[in-house]
Amino acid sequence: MDKQATIAGQAVYTKNVLSIYDFWVLGVSNRYFWKCPTPRIAEKFVEQVSDNHLDVGVGSGYYLKHFLPQTTQRIALLDLNQNSLDKASEVISHFQPEIYRADILQPLKLNAEKFDSISVNFLLHCLPGSISTKGIIFEHLKEYMTTGGVLFGSTILGKGTEQNFVARKLMGIYNEKGIFSNLDDDLDSLTEVLNEQFIDVSVELVGCVALFSGKKA
Template identity: 40%
Template sequence: MNDQEVRRGAGIYSKPVLGFYDLLVVKFSNSLAWRCASQLMLDQYNRCIGLRHLDVGPGTGWYLAKANLPKSAEITLMDLNENTLEHAASRLAHSNVSTRGVTGNVLEPIPEALGQFESIAANYVFHCVPGSWEDKGAAFEYLGERLADDGVLFGSTILGRGVNHNLIGRGFMALYNRMGIFHNREDDAAGLEAELRRSFRQVSVDVVGTVAVFSAREPLRKGGAGGLG
């Protein structure tokens, strides 16, 4: 995978872009373009988030800021873009949780020094990751290595195939893929589920509008270990 391509996509999120991201994506695009309400993804945060949580590609931190976080939660934010890490951390500055930012690429192994997490979120990450589902699937193995045996990986991603995009969605899809923000023309729900099952025993994928909302449990470790027990 071309590392420069990955970094170019992440680099789009400048401070000005982050300033209007919530209005464009959370308030407008989710409901009108992708037909998957932001509340649905927020509900998933509230169901799944644990005391030690890793948030990959946290964006502006909107979901974390709105979620019912456990008291004294430890939140690790991971992204390639320092602007994103700073912006998301600022949203949590006055909460009762501790935060730390880590610069990292989801397509590379995540440092063992970070420990393991009760929950990992990758919300609206994978439609921005270059390559096929087979290429993107490497990330599930790396995330599984950092997930506790009884933890949960959860998130969502906008699909390009197997869903019916409306006029607004088709326009955004064409523009964002042309700009290198999205890389999801060939992404479908079946491919996502297949790659998740390579790294987890228990997988759920539901399509809402043009968005795949997923969760995965019982990570398969290298050498065949993993899962509950």
């Protein structure tokens, strides 16, 4: 896997971009372009998050800030981008989160106990390669899941979805810049890689966004 391409996908998350992330991505883009309003993703987060949770590809920490149960016993953050880790850890500082900086496409070497749940929201479409190759992240994360633990998340698919004019243009620009790498990402490929690693796999398409989950056998 091209490490430079991995870096390109996460480098966009500067402090300035993160300051408008919630408005532009979660407020405008999800509702009007990708046709999957953020509350739909938040609903899945609330349903599946545990009190022993790892969030991967943390963004601004929005879901953690607004929907992490106050009864949470343990929360950890994993990302390659230090700005995102700083932002997300700040908004949930009262939980004293564990922080891990790592490239999820590489084998993880975390000195960490296993988690009962792991979330990967809006991460896959930022990773380079095809679904079949970047799906290696599920193998890497499964090592840190308890038996019966759930992995869940969401990703924007570039193939096999209905896209309005603005969505097509925006997706094209993001792929040209290396922010996205999802033009060939489709529902069948995602379902296949999930079934290779997990049981009780569920994949739901809402607009351009796939909401997915699976359990560790």
